[in-house]
Amino acid sequence: MKITPVTDDLSLKRSIDQGTSDQRRAVEEILHAVKTEGYDAVVRYTRQFDGVEPDSIRVTEEELKAAHDSMSDETRKIIQEAIANIRAFHERQVQQSWFSTNPDGTILGQKVTPLDSAGVYVPGGLAAYPSSIIMNVVPAQVAGVGRIVMVSPPQKDGSLTDIVLATAKELGVTEVWKVGGAQAIGALTYGMAGMEPVDKITGPGNIFVALAKQLVYGTVDIDMIAGPSEIAILADHSAKPAYVAADMLSQAEHDPMASAVLVTDDRALAEAVTIEVEEQLKTLPKRDIAEASIRDHGAVYLAESMDQAVAAINDLAAEHLEVQVADPWALLPKIRHAGAIFLGEQSSEPVGDYFAGPNHILPTNGTARFSSPLTVEDFTKKSSIIAYSKEAAVTNGKKIAAFARLEELEAHARAVEQRLEDSE
Structure with missing residues (x-):
C-alpha cells in the first residue's frame, strides 16, 4: 500500500452493487416462480443452485437436538456467554408505549407493537456463521417477535452445519429451513407449503439475496442492503503498528471486495503499518483474499492534522471505525458518521463481531451517514394514538374544518362539523 495525502474526496465510497441486468432478471424469475409454485419451485432451485436433493428442506427437531448435543461444553459456554452479552445490550434498547393527557381531556400517545414474524437469512454453504444467527435473532426476541424463521443454504450433502443448528437450538429457534439464495427470500416473502410468510427479512447474503431483498421490499420490510465489509482506523502516534495492521487484515480476509483504510496524522505510523501489513499477510490462511482486498480497496491516508483526519x-x-489515539473519548464528539465506533487499542473490531454486545449488522457503503445498526426497534412498529375529547373538538373544530377546505376536501370539513352540530 502506498501512503496518500488526504484530499477533499477520499474516493472510497462504493455504490451498492445493483447486479447485472441478467442477474436481476434471473432473480425476478425466481421470485415469480416461488410466488406462483411455492415449495416445488424452492426445491427445484435448491437442486439447481446448491446441487443437492434434500429429502426435506425443513430441519427437524431431532436434527436440532443432535447438533446441540454434539457441541462441546467449551463451545456451548462461549456461545451462551455471547448470547447473554448481546441480549443484555439489546434489552436497553426496548421502547415503551406512552400516553399523555392534555388539560382538555384529549389523550395522545404512541403504541409500540412487536412484529408478528421475522425471517432471518444466515449465509451458509461452505461457511458457518453462528454470530449472524445471534445478531439477527436476539433483537427480534427482545422486541417480542412471536415467530422467527431461519433460512440458510445447505452444504453439498444437503445439511446445515452442526454449529449453525446448535446455535439456533440454543436460541430457541425451532423453524429452520435448508434453503438459500433468492428462492429463500421468495419463500419468506410469499410463503410456501409448511411456511407462512413473514413480515420482515434480515441478514446478509450474496448479490442474488441482495437483489431479491430489494425486489420484495414493500411486500415485506427488510433491514438493509449490505455491501462488502469495511473498516476505517483513525490513529495517531500512540497507536501500535501491529495492532493497526492486524485489524485492517481482520476485515480484508472477509472478501476481496472488503476495504481496510488507515487515516493518520503520523507519517512514521503510516510507514510502519504498510510494512506490518505485508509481514502479517505472509502467514494469513486466507492470504489470497486479504491480499486482493488490500491491493484493490486498502489505503493509508496521511493527514496534515488530526482535525483533517477526523473530517x-x-x-x-x-x-466499522476504530479510534486508536491517545485520548479517543476526546475525539468521539467530533465523529458523526460510522456504523460502530471502537474506542481504544483493546477495542478491536472482532470484539464487536462476536462478544461485546452491540449488533454487528451495520450500514456499509457510506450509508452510516443516515442509517443505523440493526436494533430492537427494527423489529417493532409504532401506532399513533388519538383520543380527542369533546372539549377539544368544540374548541378546535372550526379551525380543523377551515384547514380541510384549504385543501378543498369538503367531506373532511363536514366530518368535523357533524360533531360540532351535535354539541350545540
Whole structure:
C-alpha cells in the first residue's frame, strides 16, 4: 500500500452493487416462480443452485437436538456467554408505549407493537456463521417477535452445519429451513407449503439475496442492503503498528471486495503499518483474499492534522471505525458518521463481531451517514394514538374544518362539523 495525502474526496465510497441486468432478471424469475409454485419451485432451485436433493428442506427437531448435543461444553459456554452479552445490550434498547393527557381531556400517545414474524437469512454453504444467527435473532426476541424463521443454504450433502443448528437450538429457534439464495427470500416473502410468510427479512447474503431483498421490499420490510465489509482506523502516534495492521487484515480476509483504510496524522505510523501489513499477510490462511482486498480497496491516508483526519473519517462513514489515539473519548464528539465506533487499542473490531454486545449488522457503503445498526426497534412498529375529547373538538373544530377546505376536501370539513352540530 502506498501512503496518500488526504484530499477533499477520499474516493472510497462504493455504490451498492445493483447486479447485472441478467442477474436481476434471473432473480425476478425466481421470485415469480416461488410466488406462483411455492415449495416445488424452492426445491427445484435448491437442486439447481446448491446441487443437492434434500429429502426435506425443513430441519427437524431431532436434527436440532443432535447438533446441540454434539457441541462441546467449551463451545456451548462461549456461545451462551455471547448470547447473554448481546441480549443484555439489546434489552436497553426496548421502547415503551406512552400516553399523555392534555388539560382538555384529549389523550395522545404512541403504541409500540412487536412484529408478528421475522425471517432471518444466515449465509451458509461452505461457511458457518453462528454470530449472524445471534445478531439477527436476539433483537427480534427482545422486541417480542412471536415467530422467527431461519433460512440458510445447505452444504453439498444437503445439511446445515452442526454449529449453525446448535446455535439456533440454543436460541430457541425451532423453524429452520435448508434453503438459500433468492428462492429463500421468495419463500419468506410469499410463503410456501409448511411456511407462512413473514413480515420482515434480515441478514446478509450474496448479490442474488441482495437483489431479491430489494425486489420484495414493500411486500415485506427488510433491514438493509449490505455491501462488502469495511473498516476505517483513525490513529495517531500512540497507536501500535501491529495492532493497526492486524485489524485492517481482520476485515480484508472477509472478501476481496472488503476495504481496510488507515487515516493518520503520523507519517512514521503510516510507514510502519504498510510494512506490518505485508509481514502479517505472509502467514494469513486466507492470504489470497486479504491480499486482493488490500491491493484493490486498502489505503493509508496521511493527514496534515488530526482535525483533517477526523473530517476524512466522517467523509468515509465507514461500517466499522476504530479510534486508536491517545485520548479517543476526546475525539468521539467530533465523529458523526460510522456504523460502530471502537474506542481504544483493546477495542478491536472482532470484539464487536462476536462478544461485546452491540449488533454487528451495520450500514456499509457510506450509508452510516443516515442509517443505523440493526436494533430492537427494527423489529417493532409504532401506532399513533388519538383520543380527542369533546372539549377539544368544540374548541378546535372550526379551525380543523377551515384547514380541510384549504385543501378543498369538503367531506373532511363536514366530518368535523357533524360533531360540532351535535354539541350545540
